[in-house]
Structure formats: C-alpha cells, structure tokens
Amino acid sequence: xPERTDFLxxxxxxxxxxxxxxxxxxxxxxxAGLHRSPYKGFSVEFTEHRQYMPGDELKRIDWKVYxxxxxxxxxxxxEETNLRAYLVLDAxxxxxxxxxxxxxxxxxxxxxxxxxxxxxxQKDSAGLVTFSDRIDRYVPPxxxxxxxxxxxxxxxxxxxxxxxxxxATFHQLAERVKRRGLxxxxxDLWDEQTAVLxxxxxxRHRKHEVLVFHILDPxxxxxxxxxxxxxxxxxxxxxxxxxxxxxxxxYQRGFDAYFKEFERGCREALIDYHRITxxxxxxxxxxSYLERRSRLR
Amino acid sequence: xGFSAAGLLPLLGLAAIPVVIHILSRLRLRRAEFPSLMLxxxxxxxxxxxxxxxxxxxxxxxxxALAGLLLALARPYVRQRLPGLGRAxxxxxxxxxxxxxxxxxxWQRAQAAASGLVKSLGPGRRGVLxxxxxxxxxxxFLPARALALILNSLQPSFADVSLGRALDQAAGLARKxxxxxxxxTDLQDRDVPAGWKPSADVPATLVDxxxxxxxxAGVARLCPEEFFPAASRPVRLKAELANYGGRNVTRxxxxxxxxxxxxxxxxxxxxxxxxxxxxxxxGDSGAHVARVELRTDSLPADxxxxxxxxxxxxxxxxxxxxxxVPARYVxxxxxPDSLSALKLTVIDEAEFGRQDPRKYAVVVATDAASLDRxxxxxxxxxxxxxxxxxxxxxxxxxxxxxxxxxxxVAGTAGAGGFVSIESADTTHPVLEILRRSDLGASRFFxxxxxxxxxxxxxVRGTDREPLMLETAGGRxxxxxxxxxxxxxxxxxxxxxxxxxxxxxxxxxxxPLRSEYTVGDTxxxxxxxxxxxxVVTPEGRFSVMPVSSLGRPEAVFTDTRLPGAYLVGxxxxxxxxxPDQGDLTQSPVQRLxxxxxxxxxxxxxxxxxxxxxxxCLAAVAFAVEMLLLAV
Numbered sequence: 034x035p036e037r038t039d040f041l042x043x044x045x046x047x048x049x050x051x052x053x054x055x056x057x058x059x060x061x062x063x064x065a066g067l068h069r070s071p072y073k074g075f076s077v078e079f080t081e082h083r084q085y086m087p088g089d090e091l092k093r094i095d096w097k098v099y100x101x102x103x104x105x106x107x108x109x110x111x112e113e114t115n116l117r118a119y120l121v122l123d124a125x126x127x128x129x130x131x132x133x134x135x136x137x138x139x140x141x142x143x144x145x146x147x148x149x150x151x152x153x154x155q156k157d158s159a160g161l162v163t164f165s166d167r168i169d170r171y172v173p174p175x176x177x178x179x180x181x182x183x184x185x186x187x188x189x190x191x192x193x194x195x196x197x198x199x200x201a202t203f204h205q206l207a208e209r210v211k212r213r214g215l216x217x218x219x220x221d222l223w224d225e226q227t228a229v230l231x232x233x234x235x236x237r238h239r240k241h242e243v244l245v246f247h248i249l250d251p252x253x254x255x256x257x258x259x260x261x262x263x264x265x266x267x268x269x270x271x272x273x274x275x276x277x278x279x280x281x282x283x284y285q286r287g288f289d290a291y292f293k294e295f296e297r298g299c300r301e302a303l304i305d306y307h308r309i310t311x312x313x314x315x316x317x318x319x320x321s322y323l324e325r326r327s328r329l330r
Numbered sequence: 331x332g333f334s335a336a337g338l339l340p341l342l343g344l345a346a347i348p349v350v351i352h353i354l355s356r357l358r359l360r361r362a363e364f365p366s367l368m369l370x371x372x373x374x375x376x377x378x379x380x381x382x383x384x385x386x387x388x389x390x391x392x393x394x395a396l397a398g399l400l401l402a403l404a405r406p407y408v409r410q411r412l413p414g415l416g417r418a419x420x421x422x423x424x425x426x427x428x429x430x431x432x433x434x435x436x437w438q439r440a441q442a443a444a445s446g447l448v449k450s451l452g453p454g455r456r457g458v459l460x461x462x463x464x465x466x467x468x469x470x471f472l473p474a475r476a477l478a479l480i481l482n483s484l485q486p487s488f489a490d491v492s493l494g495r496a497l498d499q500a501a502g503l504a505r506k507x508x509x510x511x512x513x514x515t516d517l518q519d520r521d522v523p524a525g526w527k528p529s530a531d532v533p534a535t536l537v538d539x540x541x542x543x544x545x546x547a548g549v550a551r552l553c554p555e556e557f558f559p560a561a562s563r564p565v566r567l568k569a570e571l572a573n574y575g576g577r578n579v580t581r582x583x584x585x586x587x588x589x590x591x592x593x594x595x596x597x598x599x600x601x602x603x604x605x606x607x608x609x610x611x612x613g614d615s616g617a618h619v620a621r622v623e624l625r626t627d628s629l630p631a632d633x634x635x636x637x638x639x640x641x642x643x644x645x646x647x648x649x650x651x652x653x654x655v656p657a658r659y660v661x662x663x664x665x666p667d668s669l670s671a672l673k674l675t676v677i678d679e680a681e682f683g684r685q686d687p688r689k690y691a692v693v694v695a696t697d698a699a700s701l702d703r704x705x706x707x708x709x710x711x712x713x714x715x716x717x718x719x720x721x722x723x724x725x726x727x728x729x730x731x732x733x734x735x736x737x738x739v740a741g742t743a744g745a746g747g748f749v750s751i752e753s754a755d756t757t758h759p760v761l762e763i764l765r766r767s768d769l770g771a772s773r774f775f776x777x778x779x780x781x782x783x784x785x786x787x788x789v790r791g792t793d794r795e796p797l798m799l800e801t802a803g804g805r806x807x808x809x810x811x812x813x814x815x816x817x818x819x820x821x822x823x824x825x826x827x828x829x830x831x832x833x834x835x836x837x838x839x840x841p842l843r844s845e846y847t848v849g850d851t852x853x854x855x856x857x858x859x860x861x862x863x864v865v866t867p868e869g870r871f872s873v874m875p876v877s878s879l880g881r882p883e884a885v886f887t888d889t890r891l892p893g894a895y896l897v898g899x900x901x902x903x904x905x906x907x908p909d910q911g912d913l914t915q916s917p918v919q920r921l922x923x924x925x926x927x928x929x930x931x932x933x934x935x936x937x938x939x940x941x942x943x944x945c946l947a948a949v950a951f952a953v954e955m956l957l958l959a960v
Contacts (some may be wrong), residue, residue: 057878127365135454137365223366253365261355264364273367274359283373 043135043143043311062086067288080327082106104209116157117174117212120145120184121203122191123220127164129193130221132252138193140311141219144318148217149184151319153177158214161187164202165195174214195269199224203232213240217322223249225270226291230298243304246318247295251310254288256281333404342404345397352389373749384957391954393532398947406939408437419436419510420471421447421457422500426493426515428462429631430910431486432541433468433516433546439539440514441481447512448477458503462496462521463487463849470509484503488631488848488892490907494523497534504532516540517915517928528925535927540915545575545596547631548911552622554713555607556638565639567608569622574912582625585610587639588618590932612639617901619894632911635895638844645838646690649676652700655724655812658820660696661718663830672834679705687712692720697812698739699725706732718837719807723778725811736802741793748773749791758800759853760807764825772820803877804855807833847905853889853926854897867893 085094085105099108117159124146128138135143145161153176156197160174162185172187199222210216216236220231222245236243258277265272292308297308333339364370368404423444431437444459451457456471459480465487466480491512500511511534515521516542548571567587573579584593585608598604600768612618617640623635624793641728647664651657657676664676678701687693688822695701695709698721702960709719710732723739743749751769754761762801774791785801785808797810813826820826838854846852856862861872868891875882884897887902896902918928 130363130365221365223368250365258362260360262360262362264362264367264370266365266367267365269367271367272358272361275370280370280373284370287369287373292957 036079041312043140043315067205081109092327115154116152117160117214118148118152118157119160119162119174119206119210119214119216120148121162121164121206121216121218121220122188123197123199123222124169124191124193125164125197125223126165126194127197127221127223128248130250130253130267131311132250132257135311136193137221137248137250137311138191141246142188142191144219144246144248144315145217146188147315147319149181149188149202151322153181162206163187163191164199164203164206166198166202168202168205168209170226171209177317184312197224200228203229204235205243206243207232207235207239210239210241212283213242215242216218217244217246219248220243221249221253222295226294226298230295230302232301233304234302237302237304243299243302244322245295245304245306246321247292247306249308249310251312254285256284333406333435335405337404338400338404338871342397342400345393345400348389348392348396348542355535356850384960388957390955390959391950395947395950395954397951398943398945402940402943402947406943418773419508420455421451422460422503422509422831423457423513424449424460424462424475424493424496424500424511424513424515425481425484426462426482426518427465427487428491428518428910429486429488429906430518430521430629430913431516432631433544433629433913434541436516436541437486440516440537441484443539444481444516445465445478445536448474448481451477458500459484459510460486460496460500462491462493462515463489463680464495465920471509486631488890488906490847490910491521492523493521497528500534511535512537514539515654516913517918517921518910518912519914519916520909520912522916522921525886528838530861531575533925533927536921536927537929538915538918540913542915543576544628544913545577545579546629546632546911546913547571547573547575547579547581547624547627547894548629549622549624549635550603550908552620552635552637554565554637564609564611565568565608567620567622567637567639568633569606569608570603570626571596571598571606572603572908572911573600574914576600581627582788584623584625585620586623587620588612589655616640619901619903621894629913631892631906634892635905635908638846638894638901638903645671645674645692645834646671647674647692647694647834647838648685648687648690649694649761650679650696650701650705651676652679652697654700655697655722655814657694657696657813657815659813659826660694660830663821663827664834666689672831688715688717690717692718692834694720694722694834696814697725698723698727701727703729709733710736713802715806716805716929718807720807720809720833720837722809722812723780724776724814724817726768726778736806736810737780737785737799740779740781741792742792743777743795748775749777749797750774750815751793751797752790752792752794754789758786758857760829760836763828763832768823768825769820769829772818772823772825773835774816774818774820775812780808780810805837807837844874844900844902846889846902848889848892848904848906850889850904851885851895852889852902853893853903854884854900854902856882856884856898862898864898865896867891867895 082098083106085107089107093107095106095108100103122141124138128141129136131137149159149161156176158174159180161170162168163170163174170187172184181294182219199220229246233243233245256277261276261277265271296306305321307318309318339368425440425444431440433814448457451474456473457477458471459466459477461484493515497513503509504511511532513534514537517536517538520535522536526718549569550572551568551570553568554570557840567585569583569585570583571583578597580595580597582593582595583606583863584591587610590610592610594606596604596606620637621641622635627633640737649657660675660741661674662670675690679697682701693709693712705731712719726739726742750773754764754769756762756764769789774797777791777795777797779795780799782801783798784798787796787799789796791797795810800807813821815821829856856875859877859882861876863870863872864884864886867889873884873886876885877883889895889950893903893904894901895904
C-alpha cells in the first residue's frame, strides 16, 4: 500500500489512472507533508474581529471570544486578491523524450495538474497555455472548482509534437495576457538561449511574476550512451553520429554552461528558475511554487 | 624486398579487417532519439576535426599493427648489400645453380643477392661469374653491367653438382688476381664440399639464401618390379617417394604410360620414403616410356621421373658346349626364364656343324678347345654377317686359323696357382654397372693367354694377361677362361649373372642402359654407320656414330634437361639425381669452423625484417593504445 508521499514520486504517479486522481494525490500527499508548516491557513487570512451586527450569519460568530467576553464578535477574514496563474506548458516534440518511466511532457502535465489543483483550492485563478512553435491551446484563468476539470481535461489530451519556437511564443503570450499574473513555465527550453531569455524578460516587462520549471530528462545531461551511435533530433529529425565516450565531458561542460547562463539570465530578471529532472519528486516543484506564491502575498 | 613464406602473403588481406569493421560499424550504428542536438552539434563542431583525425589515426595504426604482424608471418627479407665485398677488390661470384636452388624463391633471392653484389662493385672493379654446374666457366673479369646481363640469363640447372669444382676454379682465379670470392648458395649439405677449405690467402664467403625449414618431396626412383618385364602381361611399376622435409606431406602421384594415366594420393612421413606400385599392361613389345609426376610441390625439378620399360624382342642364343665344359653354369645364369628375351638353344660341339648360326643373334662357345676349323670358319661367317659370338677359351684350341684376324691364343697361364682380377674397364657398357669389388674376389685357376691386336681389353688379371677382351668391332668377346669351376670360381659369384646377361645383350645389340642422370653421356649401340636422329626435350639433332671402340655407338653429352630422349628408335630416360631434393643445410657453425665466412644472407635478411615488422606492429599498437587513452 503506497504511502501518500509516494504520490510525489513521478514513477508512482505515472502508474495512476486519470490525471485528476494524479493531481489530487500529489497535492494531498504534498499537503500531508506540510502538517506543521508555516503555510498553514494560507487560503483565507484572518484580519480582525468586529462586533456582531444584525444580519450577520450566525456561523461567523466567534464563540470562543463570546465565552471570554460575553459579547458577540464576528471573525473578519480578508480574502486574498485572486491570483491569476498561467500554466504554460511546452508540448513540442523534444518534450516526448524519456529514458525512464515518464516523458518530460508527462512530468510537466502532472506538475501542471497538481499546480492547477492547488491553485484552484486556494481560490486562485488558473489558466493553461500549451505551445510548440506557436500557442496550441489557450485556456483563460478561472477560479471556479469546475474549471479544474477543464484544465485537467486539456492536460489529459495533450500530445507532444512539432518544432519549438519558445521565444516567439512567449512574446505572443506576453502580449496576450493583459492583467498581471503568475506565469508558470514548464519547458525544456531547447531554443536559442538569448531569444528565450529576452522573451522571459518580456513577461517581467509586462509586470508578470515568472516561475520557470526547466524540465529535463536525466540522460540529457549525463549522455549515458556507451557506444558510438546516430542521434536523431526529436523535433527536426536531423541526425548526427557521435561517440559519447569522446564528447561526453565536453558536452556536459557545455550543458552546464548553457544552464548556468539560464540561471544567471533569470536571476537578473528576477525570474524564479528551477531545473528539475523527470525523476525529481513533485514536492520540490510545489515548494518552489509556494515560495513564489508567498512572496506575492 | 622478398618473402620467405610468400604463400602466406594473401593473409595480408586480413589487415583490412579494421577498415571493414569500421565501415560495418558505421553502417550498423545504433540509432537513438535525442531531444535536441543543439548543444551536441556545437560540441561536435569543436571536437570534429580532432575526432576525425583521431579516428583516422586509430584506424591507420590498428591496420598497421595487424599488417606488421601478418607481414612478419610471411617472413620478409631485404636484398641486402654485403658490405665490404667487391668494393675494394674485384669479385669472383660463384652461383650455386644446382636444381635445389629452384626451391620456392631461393633462386630469386640468390639472383637478388648477386645483383646487389654486382651493383656494389667499387669504381673500376670487375667481376667473374662462375656456376657450380659449370655452365659458366668464364675466366675473364667483366664490368658490372656485363655481369648483370649474364646473371639475368642464368637459371638453375638440373645437374647434381657440388660447389667444390667451382670454388677450386674461383680460388685459382683469386690467386692470380686480387679478388673476393663469394659463393651464393642454399648451403645444401651435399653441395657444400666438406673437404674443401678456404685457404688463408683466398678467403671464401658463402651467402646463404636457403631455408632452414623446408618442405619438399620428390620421386626418388621408378622401376619395374620384375627385372625382365614382359609385354601383354601386367607390369608392376614401383615409384619411390621421398619426403626430405620435417613435416608429413600428402601428394598426388600420377603415372603416365603410353597415354594411360593413373593417379594415387600418397602420404609420406617426415624424412621418410614410401613406395607406390602401379600396375599397367603394355601391349606391344619394344620400349615404352613411363613417367610419374608428383603434383603440387615446392621444388618442381624432382617431381617428375621417367623410365623406359623395355620388352625386348627375342634374342636367340646358341650355346655350344663340350664334354669338358658343359653349359650348365651358362644355362643356370641365363635361364630358364620365360620372361627373358634371351632364348637359349644348347647343343654339343658335335652338333654345331649341322646348325646355321645366322639364325641366332649370338653364339656362345663354352670351350674353344672343342671347336674345329670348320666351326671357327662358321663363326667368322656369323660375325661377318652381323652376328656376334662369345668365345670362352679355357684350354688351347686346336685350330684358330680362321679367327686369327680377331684374336690369337699364345698359350696357357696360371698353372699351379690362380690369378685374380687386377683391373676392369668399367667404362665399357658390359662392365659399367659392375664395381671393381664385384669381380675382384674371383679366382682364375687356369686361363689362356689371348691377344687381340686392335682389340680392347676389358678385364686384366694380376698376371697382366687379358682375361676378357673385345674385338671384331664389338661383335666378338673372348674370355680367356671357360665357365667351369675347373677354370674359375667366377661361376659361383653373383656378378656372373649380370656379366653374362650384359655381355649377350651387348653382343646382340640390345640396349644395355636406358636410364641416365642429367649430365651423363649417353652411349647406345646402333646398327647403322649413318647419322642417328636424337630427339631431346630441347629439340631434334643428329649424331654420327662413333666406332673406334668396337661397334658403332651413338654418343652424345647434351643431357642438360631431364626427360625422355629418343636415340634412333630407342628411348632412354634422363632423370635428375633425386637426392638433390634434400635441402638439408650444412650447419653454419661447422662451415665457419672450416674457415668459410658465412654471411647468413637470407636468414639475416629475413631476421632483419621480421623483428622490424614486429616492432612496427608493437609501435603501432602502442600508439593506438595512447590514442585511445587520450
């Protein structure tokens, strides 16, 4: 019988049926782990007590205060301003890559579903954008519980394919989203680096908060092939012959430099950047979101 | 550069294995998908040229390593100059051209070594080229260019020769002029003269172009199993195969008689001999050439052997005996043998008058003393008419007037004791197969003193008197004794049988010898005095018979090539000396101890390149390992 925290592991989640179940178990497993966390009661914040006025609902009377003071006080909660979060999901061909149980796209989908679940339970609005070389789907953010089904339905039907044009897509999206919100990007970011960073800065320019989940397969850095082989680009179909034993070190150096540049660029633009691999438990990503969310309060 | 084991050279193709594997591996590379080649291509672009270069270098060095090993297997050698020879002095070059030099590439190596020496002759230096077969016996020093031309025209001979004669000649020349003596040889044990030692004033250098490990088989002998084979009856021919090498060999041997082929596969143990028997039927009488050939062998010269199977026509022999000397021992020696060509008719001397001797090819008179004048006259008539006679004069004949033109009996000798044989003319066809010792033990208790002016003494006794002589142009042979223990114990000796057979065959003009060795002089009795056609493997020519030593004989010496020769209508076989195929080398140390300067030309050259190839392979392998580690 799996523990609830097992549902934070991608390989366990992948075995579950239905993305709604996956999202629910991930979030509940995550929340179970947060039992004594400082994030308790984040959804609706207490602000003050006021005297009972006729017409107030009786259920809002604070009976504990009445017991102490013999007066009726009503608990006043300040409901937070609705956060408009956009879950931006890369569904290009390169996202179909896997060397384990889940593809990058599946991982991103589960993560997006979990975040949608979490957002909507916080009464925030969650929208969904999927893209490859252009925006494929755009689901505007809403905060109704029924919207969760819409989002999960979209995520469940997601298929990888097509080329990537991240920068152009981001620019397009930045222009399209008028109200400032939280842009949560889940992508492998395989595109021209400078252009991608420029596009991310475009979101910041539009006053959006940006959270980037850079999703990669572990083998993308490790280059774990042992013999010379022909590698085929999942998006362009281009093939190259490589001897991994010979180029592995250089490749990994180049890889690290490439992602350091992403980190540096994001840091400078005050963008949260998280590189996660498809074997990373989901709680790490959810924590990242919550940290960001807490700063937005 | 040459190769001692050139047969292994095709293995060099295996050096292409790395290239083939490289190509195949490129064709059969595993394919995999990858999210993006963006970074990979950038890295690959940086590493591309080095990688390609490294890959290429790996391939080259791997191929080189393998090629080096495979080349070493083929035992390469270089044609080295022999430093110091022919530079300061003139050069006397002795080429061992015995047929063993035809083994594998020995001759090419010898020519290359000789050519190198000739080319390295110092300015103004000249040289002489001699061969062990005597084919070249020049005594004139020639410039390098002329020597090179002669050298190119040389081929191994088929003669069984020794270097001794050529080294003697070279030493003689060297003493007259300041010259280096160099013999290029396969150091075959039988060729290098054990007794010949270079002197201090004429040092000799032997350049070894032989192979310490060789693999050669040859046909050592071919002959019929029966001494007197008969036509129309199965004839069993025995071929003896010799394996001179140190490994088991299996060969196919083919017999060819009158166009009929028969072949067998034979295995011969190392240093062993095996006899193969073929059974064939030859329909006609007369002489037939049989030829056996061994297929697929490294030394071709000793692979073929010829033999003339003779089924002589009937030779009628009339034996005239007396009471004192019966024909018993003659008849015992000549027959009865249904397969023999000799058909004997034995009569008493009294009956001789009633016989026509011209019906017989030869008349044998066992006791000349029993013949009367008329008998001698008839014998003379027989000789005049082309017949022949063997007259045995144990006791003084009554009357030899009719025969005086052929021989004279001066009396008797040896009374009271005995004489034995002092000398025998073994150059005579009758005696040439007999050794001195075969006859030497015979004792003659009484013999007549026979003289034959113009005749040829074949055997002389210890009393200096002739015991056998030939006269009447080879148509009359006179024995100074009769075939009886009263006169001699020769009749008890083994040599008596062949002696009598050969004498009768000789007198009957039957061929006495049909097998010769290359270089031998062929002498065959012929009937006519006119030119005799001779067909040899080289062509056709005519010889004039020589008759100074008796009856006419066709004599010729040009037997350079082995094969079947035809003299008139009589075939003869000329074969190589089989043991020349034994390529066992003289131990180098023994030769050095004898005073030869042995330059192990071939082995040094071989040894020179084998380690070089192994080093090359090792270096290539080491570089490959280094490249892999980088």
